[in-house]
Amino acid sequence: MMKSRPGERDLAEKSASVVAGEAATLCAPPRRQFFMTLRDIGMWVRSARADAAVAEHTAEHGVSHAFEMLYVADPDPYGAIHPRYRYQARKYEMLLSFLPARRYGHILELGCGVGALCRALAPHAESVTGVDIAAAAVQRATNLSRNHSNVAFASADVRTFDTTDAAGRRYDLIVIADVLYYALQRDDQPALEAIACRVAACLAPGGLVLLADHYFFGFDAASRRTRAIHGVFRQASMLHQRAEHRRCFYLATLLEQN
Secondary structure (H helix, E strand, O other), rough: OOOHHHHHHHHHHHHHOOOOOOOOOOOOOOOOOOOOOOOOOHHHHHHHHHHHHHHHHHHHHOHHHHHHHHHOOOOOOOOOOOOOOOOOHHHHHHHHHHOOOOEEEEEEEOOOOHHHHHHHHHEEEEEEEEEOOOHHHHHHHHHHHOOOOOEEEOOOOOOOOOOOOOOOOOOEEEEEEOHHHHHHOOOOHHHHHHHHHHHHOOOOEEEEEEEEEEEOOOHHHHHHHHHHHHHHHHHOOOOEEEEEEOOOOEEEEEEEEE
16 A cells, blocks of 8 residues: 655544544545645646636626636636546545535535536435536536436526525525635625625525635635635624534535524
């Protein structure tokens, strides 16, 4: 068996230790290993290029058109489903391990991209709905999910999405991963507060919200932005924080309806 270098082992063990002694979760965390491989450097380069393209086109045409152009040019611009990358697949496994073990009736993912996380959630829910602002991403997600009969996708904006599913039912879980810092201008606090209130109002009694966003060193701009976003959700009158998990390069916050 290949031995891990000391730094790799420390990171792997730290990532797995937080769940010890807690209530049962939806699934076990991924096996202990370094959170990425050398190949994942290509994913980070790919993601940086995608972010740069989004920023450029958002300034000229708006965020909706920017993401549509992105997914038309590349069906998987962030490497979410590319088999050569470990980081994203491991991240999705870890996010599921943060959720309490229960049967989720109806789940909504805002900003679903190509639907990888929706498909991961499908075995644990009666229905999963993924929405994205880019019609090209929705089409790609739909094509990839044909074998998942309880998963559906639709084009929608995180600021104006429907508050119930197609059958008029509220959600037991809403997931918002790596979305809100793209959807809003950095200083648009009222819009962020409105989204937090809208999300909270969409939940069934006892429903959960799982947020996940970039988090690097704590003091950098991306980390401060993530802290601000999660803080607005924690302050929403209908939500309270249930747990927080810091992992390599992201922060996840689990909130529950009051």
